[in-house]
Amino acid sequence: MERLLNFVYTYRAFFTLLLLELLCSWLIIQNNQFQSTKYFNSSNRLFARIHSTSQNIRDYFSLAEVNYTLAQENAFLRKRLEQRNELLKAMPATAIKDSARIRQFDFVSAKVVNNTTKYYKNFITIDRGEDAGLQPGMAVISSGYAVGKVKTVSKHFSVLISLLNLDEQVSCIIKRTGHFGTAQWDGTDPTFINLKYIPRHVMPAVGDSVVTSGYNAVFPAGTYVGKIKEFKLKEETLFYDIKVELAQDFGKLAFVEVIKSNLKKEKDSLEHITTGELK
Amino acid sequence: MTRSGIVQFVSFFVYVLVQAMLLKNLVLFNTGFCFLYIAYLLLLPIETNVLVLMLLGFVMGFSIDIFYNSLGLHALTLVFIGYLRNYWLGAITPQGGYDAGAIPGMKALGLQWFLVYMMPLVFLHHLVLFLVEAANFDLFWYSMLKTITSMLFTMTIIVTLQYLVPQRSRI
Numbered sequence: 001m002e003r004l005l006n007f008v009y010t011y012r013a014f015f016t017l018l019l020l021e022l023l024c025s026w027l028i029i030q031n032n033q034f035q036s037t038k039y040f041n042s043s044n045r046l047f048a049r050i051h052s053t054s055q056n057i058r059d060y061f062s063l064a065e066v067n068y069t070l071a072q073e074n075a076f077l078r079k080r081l082e083q084r085n086e087l088l089k090a091m092p093a094t095a096i097k098d099s100a101r102i103r104q105f106d107f108v109s110a111k112v113v114n115n116t117t118k119y120y121k122n123f124i125t126i127d128r129g130e131d132a133g134l135q136p137g138m139a140v141i142s143s144g145y146a147v148g149k150v151k152t153v154s155k156h157f158s159v160l161i162s163l164l165n166l167d168e169q170v171s172c173i174i175k176r177t178g179h180f181g182t183a184q185w186d187g188t189d190p191t192f193i194n195l196k197y198i199p200r201h202v203m204p205a206v207g208d209s210v211v212t213s214g215y216n217a218v219f220p221a222g223t224y225v226g227k228i229k230e231f232k233l234k235e236e237t238l239f240y241d242i243k244v245e246l247a248q249d250f251g252k253l254a255f256v257e258v259i260k261s262n263l264k265k266e267k268d269s270l271e272h273i274t275t276g277e278l279k
Numbered sequence: 280m281t282r283s284g285i286v287q288f289v290s291f292f293v294y295v296l297v298q299a300m301l302l303k304n305l306v307l308f309n310t311g312f313c314f315l316y317i318a319y320l321l322l323l324p325i326e327t328n329v330l331v332l333m334l335l336g337f338v339m340g341f342s343i344d345i346f347y348n349s350l351g352l353h354a355l356t357l358v359f360i361g362y363l364r365n366y367w368l369g370a371i372t373p374q375g376g377y378d379a380g381a382i383p384g385m386k387a388l389g390l391q392w393f394l395v396y397m398m399p400l401v402f403l404h405h406l407v408l409f410l411v412e413a414a415n416f417d418l419f420w421y422s423m424l425k426t427i428t429s430m431l432f433t434m435t436i437i438v439t440l441q442y443l444v445p446q447r448s449r450i
Binding site for chain 1: 296299300303304306309310312329330333334337340345346347348349350351352354355358359362409411412413414415418421
């Protein structure tokens with residue numbers, strides 16, 4: 001026993017190294033699992049405050065551009081609203097009865113306080129949290145384009161997992177052909193994302209729009225992701241390699257909208273009953 | 280606490296804040312990152328105990344991780360560097376050995392020695408960091424590219440700071 005203790009003591013540096021590295025590996029693995037409420041990340045109040053302060057300073061340099069984008073989006077939405085109103089006039093008032101379906105999605109606007117695009121795993125911190133009714137798993141868009149999902153919420157802040165993250169996958173369809181696949185970033189260029197699992201018989205074309213499918217009820221169906229830039233079909237593979245040019249410029253995110261899907265729980269529990277497995 | 284202890288204590292926070300608020304947003308050519316915080320660990324006095332180095336590395340890495348939302352990643356790499364540092368210092372001892380209480384800085388030991396000391400450790404730190412972050416060997420060569428550009432960037436900043444900031448050669 002004494003010799004064992006002596007041995008451990010002689011190599012104490014190495015054993016401490018092992019211990020600390022195991023602890024760190026455990027933390028990394030824990031942190032990789034999606035959707036959890038944790039304390040040690042940038043939604044922590046103190047750290048989010050520090051980020052807010054530095055973002056406030058940076059904001060002054062992009063004010064003009066942000067204003068311009070917001071004004072454009074406002075004009076676009078006003079146009080859409082007018083068109084919709086005109087359409088509604090022509091419709092019988094009893095056509096849509098289910099108010100839950102009309103109110104399927106709620107939007108919460110939030111300001112980006114911290115954002116990265118150049119790491120393998122990018123996250124965005126925003127200044128709305130549990131207070132505004134945010135929960136892990138909600139979708140986030142900006143000017144109508146997909147941005148990511150909520151990963152962690154604290155009282156006043158949340159951390160989003162950006163589309164530019166190796167761990168993030170979004171169910172998408174090619175709008176023209178209607179075939180669905182999975183969009184996932186490859187970790188290199190922040191302006192492109194890969195669309196995977198599009199089978200061989202599909203005929204994609206350069207310039208086709210890629211939108212979210214709405215199958216996972218996180219993003220509303222039809223949220224614009226980007227357009228196909230190039231595609232390849234290798235001899236031996238079952239699926240296309242498709243590169244999609246992102247519509248969202250992640251380097252310039254200033255304001256985002258979090259989507260609260262009010263029917264997600266209903267849909268998930270129905271699917272759960274049918275398939276019997278947890279999603 | 281001694282005077283140098285206070286300096287070390289304050290500079291810990293300075294390194295973390297500079298990294299989190301300034302250098303985090305500074306990326307060159309999409310691939311060059313600056314992880315200046317490693318200099319804190321590498322510039323501690325030569326006689327610092329390896330256990331202290333690893334613990335400080337853990338605490339510093341952990342604080343950086345909170346800002347980067349990458350719990351455990353920077354802590355893991357910095358603990359690893361803390362473990363290797365003293366062995367490497369032992370391997371490259373100059374003729375006549377180190378002075379008592381010396382800091383492994385450029386002023387005391389010269390630019391050439393400083394580069395030999397810093398480069399491999401910075402390289403290893405960046406390589407482990409990017410590989411563990413990717414957790415995927417498909418990205419090996421891209422990670423290698425990131426490692427080399429980041430190493431050049433980090434080294435430039437570290438050496439520039441050695442010239443700019445008045446250094447004490449010993450505690």
